Amino acid sequence: MTAQAKAKWLRFLVLVLGGGTIYKLSNLKDAFYIPMQEQMGLSHTEIGTLLSVNAIVATALFVVGGLLADRFETRKLIPLGLIGTGALGLYLASFPGFNQLLIVFALLAVCADCLFWPSLLKAVRNLGEDGEQGRMFGFLEGGRGVVDTLVAFAALGVFVVLGSGAAGLKGAILFYSVIDIGVGLLTLLLLRGARQDNAARDPVGFSGLLEAVRVPGIWLVSLNVFMVYIVYCGLTYFIPYLKEMYHLPVALVGAYGIINQYFLKVLGGPAGGFMADKGLKSPSRYLKWAFLALLPLMAVILSIPRGESYIYAGMAATLSFALVVFTMRGVFWAPMSEVGIPARITGSAFGIGCLIGYAPGMFAYIVYGALLDHFPGEQGYTYVFSLMSVLAVIGFLVSSLLHRAVHKRVTRTTNEALA
Numbered sequence: 001m002t003a004q005a006k007a008k009w010l011r012f013l014v015l016v017l018g019g020g021t022i023y024k025l026s027n028l029k030d031a032f033y034i035p036m037q038e039q040m041g042l043s044h045t046e047i048g049t050l051l052s053v054n055a056i057v058a059t060a061l062f063v064v065g066g067l068l069a070d071r072f073e074t075r076k077l078i079p080l081g082l083i084g085t086g087a088l089g090l091y092l093a094s095f096p097g098f099n100q101l102l103i104v105f106a107l108l109a110v111c112a113d114c115l116f117w118p119s120l121l122k123a124v125r126n127l128g129e130d131g132e133q134g135r136m137f138g139f140l141e142g143g144r145g146v147v148d149t150l151v152a153f154a155a156l157g158v159f160v161v162l163g164s165g166a167a168g169l170k171g172a173i174l175f176y177s178v179i180d181i182g183v184g185l186l187t188l189l190l191l192r193g194a195r196q197d198n199a200a201r202d203p204v205g206f207s208g209l210l211e212a213v214r215v216p217g218i219w220l221v222s223l224n225v226f227m228v229y230i231v232y233c234g235l236t237y238f239i240p241y242l243k244e245m246y247h248l249p250v251a252l253v254g255a256y257g258i259i260n261q262y263f264l265k266v267l268g269g270p271a272g273g274f275m276a277d278k279g280l281k282s283p284s285r286y287l288k289w290a291f292l293a294l295l296p297l298m299a300v301i302l303s304i305p306r307g308e309s310y311i312y313a314g315m316a317a318t319l320s321f322a323l324v325v326f327t328m329r330g331v332f333w334a335p336m337s338e339v340g341i342p343a344r345i346t347g348s349a350f351g352i353g354c355l356i357g358y359a360p361g362m363f364a365y366i367v368y369g370a371l372l373d374h375f376p377g378e379q380g381y382t383y384v385f386s387l388m389s390v391l392a393v394i395g396f397l398v399s400s401l402l403h404r405a406v407h408k409r410v411t412r413t414t415n416e417a418l419a
Contacts, residue, residue, distance in 0.1 A: 008127055010190075011123075011127065011191070012124070012127055012136075012139070012140075012143075013143070014186070014187055014190045014191060015078070015120055015123055015124060015140070016139075016140060016143035016144055016146075016147060017147055017183055017186070017187070018078055018082055018116070018120065018183055018184075018187050019120055019140060019143075019144045019147075020143065020144040020145070020146070020147025020148045020151065021082070021147060021151060021176075021179050021180055021183045022081060022082055022085050022111075022112045022116055022180060022183075023112060024148075024151060024152065024155070024176040024179070024180070025085060025088065025089045025092060025108055025173065025176050025177065025180070026051075026054050026085075026105060026108040026109070026112060027261070028173070028176075029047055029051070029236060029239075030152070030236070030239075030257050030258065030260075030261040030262065031152050031155065031156055031172075031254045031257045031258050031261075032159070032169060032172060032254065032257075033047070033236070033239050033240060033253075033257065034239075034240070034243060034250050034253055034254075035159070035164075035168070035169045035250070035254075036169075039095070039165065039166045039169045040095055040101075040169075042098070043369075043373060044240075044369040044370075044372045044373045045366065045369045045370055045373050046098060047365070047369065048365035048366040048367075048368065048369030048370070049102075049365075049366060050101055050102065050105045051105070051361065051365040052361065052362050052363060052365055052366045053102050053105050053106055053109075054105040054106065054108055054109045054361070055109070055358065055359075055360075055361025055362040055365075056106075056109075056361075056362045057106045057109035057110065057113075058109035058112070058113030058114070058354075058358060058361065059354075059355055059358060059359050059361070059362055061109065061110060061113060061114035062113060062114070062117075062118065062351050062352075062354035062355040062358065063348075063351040063352060063354075063355050064114055064351070065113065065114040065115065065116075065117065065118035065119070065347075065351055065354070066118045066347045066348045066349070066350055066351015066352065066354070067347065067348060067351060068114070068115070068118070068119070068347075069118040069119040069121075069122045069346075069347030069350070069351070070122070070345065070346075070347035070348055074119035074120070074122055074123045074191075075187075075191035077115050077116065077119040078115075078116055078119050078120060078123070078187050078191065079184045079185070079187045079188035079191070080111075080115050080116075080184075081111045081112055081114075081115035081116030081117075081119075081184075082111075082116065082180050082181070082183055082184030082187060083180070083181055083184035083185070083188075084107075084110075084111035084115065085108060085111040085112055085116075085180045085184075086176075086177045086178065086179070086180030086181035086182075086184060087177075087181070088104055088107055088108055088111065088177075089173055089174070089176055089177030089180060090174070090177050091104060092104050092173050092177075093170045093173040093174045093177065094170075095166070095170070113354070113358075117354065118347055118350050118351050118354060119347070121333060121346075121347075121350040121354075122346045122347045122350060124136055124137065124140050125333075125336065125337075125346050125350075126346065136273075137269075137273060137330060137331055137333050137334050138269045138270050138271070138272050138273015138274065138276070138277075138330040138331055138334075139269065139270055139273060140269065140330075141265050141268065141269025141270075141272070141273075141326065141329055141330035142265055142266050142267070142268070142269030142270040142273075142330065143269070144265055144269070145262055145263060145264065145265020145266035145267075145268070145269060145326075146265075146266050148258075148261070148262030148263070148265060149258060149259075149262045149263040149265075149266065151176070151179055152258040152261075152262050153255075153258055154175065155172040155175045155176055156172070156254050156255065156258060158171045158172050158175050159171065159172045159254070164250065211342075211345050211348070212341065212345050212348040212349040212351075212352055213352065215339065215340065215341060215349070216339075216405070217335075217338070217339025217340065217341075217402075217405055217406070217409070218336075218339060218341065218349055218352055218353065219356075220335075220339070220398070220401055220402040220405055221333075221335045221336055221339055221353055221357075221402065222352060222353045222355075222356035222357050223356065223357075223398050223402075224284070224287060224332060224335065224357075224395070224398050224399050224402050225332045225333070225353060225356070225357025225358070226356055226357050226358075226359060226360060226398075227291070227391060227392075227394060227395030227398050227399070228287070228325070228328045228329060228332045228357075228395065229329075229332075229357055229358055229359075229360050229361070229364075230360035230364050230391050231294065231325060231388050231391050231392055231395065232325050232329060233360055233361065233364035233365055233368065234364070234368060234384060234385070234387075234388040235260060235261065235321075235322050235325060236261075236365070236368075237368055237372065237381065237384055238256075238260055238318040238321075238322065239253055239256065239257045239260065240253075240372070241314075241318070241381050242256060242311070242314055242315065242318070244377070244381075245306040245307075245314070245378065245381065246306065246307065246308060246310065246311040246314050246315075247308050247311070248311065256315060259319065260318070260319060260322050261322075264319065264322050264323050264326045265326050265329075265330070267323060267326070268323050268324075268325070268326025268327040268328075268329065268330055269326065269327070269329070269330035270330070271327050271330070272286065272290075272326070272327030272328060272329075272330035272331045273330055273331055273334075275327070276331045276334060282338065282403065282406065283331040283332075283334035283335050283338065284335045284338055284399060284402045284403040284406045285403050286327075286328075286331060287328055287331065287332060287335075287395075287399040287402070287403075288396060288399035288400050288402075288403050290324055290327060290328045291328070291392050291393075291395040291396035291399055292392075292396050293324055294321060294324055294325070294388075294389070294392040295389055295392055295393070297317065297320055297321040297324065298321060298385055298388060298389045298392070299389075300317045300320075301314075301317045301318055301321060301385060302382065302385055302386075304317055306378060332357075333350070333353070335402060335406065336349060336350070336353070338406045338409070338410075339405070339406060339409065340409060367387075368384050368387075371383045371384050371387075372384065
């Protein structure tokens, strides 16, 4: 391996490390959904409201983040976002009231989704060639899954050692906070000497945003991400579903949540990237068929009887569904290359894509949570999971349109090259 290749992958590993730690606090519900209810006194709807406020602020600032990523060096924005997130976590560990929690979750979005995420996406895209975008983003998702899983299980260990109560939850939050600050300082040091891509060093500004808006394919890519993400939001409710319908112990529910939300990235990200690049030769084509594969898996989940004796069947079925979703998350940004987004406006393009694609976070958790609060028990989960199935059908249609547009572009480009 050449020195240039080693530097490329070292930079990539540093980016993965940051991407796998920064969202732990804003997604505290992944491993600690039940403790948040019991120790912080939050209902399904209140947790959904916190997540939605976080998503509303994030969505409002994604385009700003894209402009910042094109305007300033990503090696400065990435550490700033991580350290800011950790500082907010130190306050979150004091269990502030609900109104204060709303402010904290809003500021977490500023650090993670405005300062950090568009810069991360731009940095990753600039590391890979057009023919390896699926694998680069797949490895990003898979690498984040490794970091996610290790850090989350460590936090769960802190929670259990400290008694699985209020002290345990505070300890886990403090653990996440210290990790964020530490990784932020690490990226500040290790990215300092990294040479910036030539295209990335030229400030683009608002003109780059206008240029990105005029690329037709960006809207289909963004809508496709929207559909994957709105189904992904529903994975959160597999956690209380197994607790209420199959009587999982709280600690085991936490372990399941970590596997469901984090470890599956390790398998799903690289698997999705490989199948998209090497199998179907197109990320957009893979996404189309993956949406369709979700329907029979959800049918199995809904058909398994409830009760302790079927606990392993319920876990296997929900994890299988989540695995397919994570293969899709691993490659849903890769079509940015397929639709012809110039590298120099990548930050602006990802800002627009995030604005639309992650918009479900503004309302999906409230909708899902409200269904569960208004229809307690099995009926509420049936409504939530049925809604996810309908959304998967719509996602299949959107991905089909995206793949058709990509195919037309490839055909046109080939004909022009031969002319």
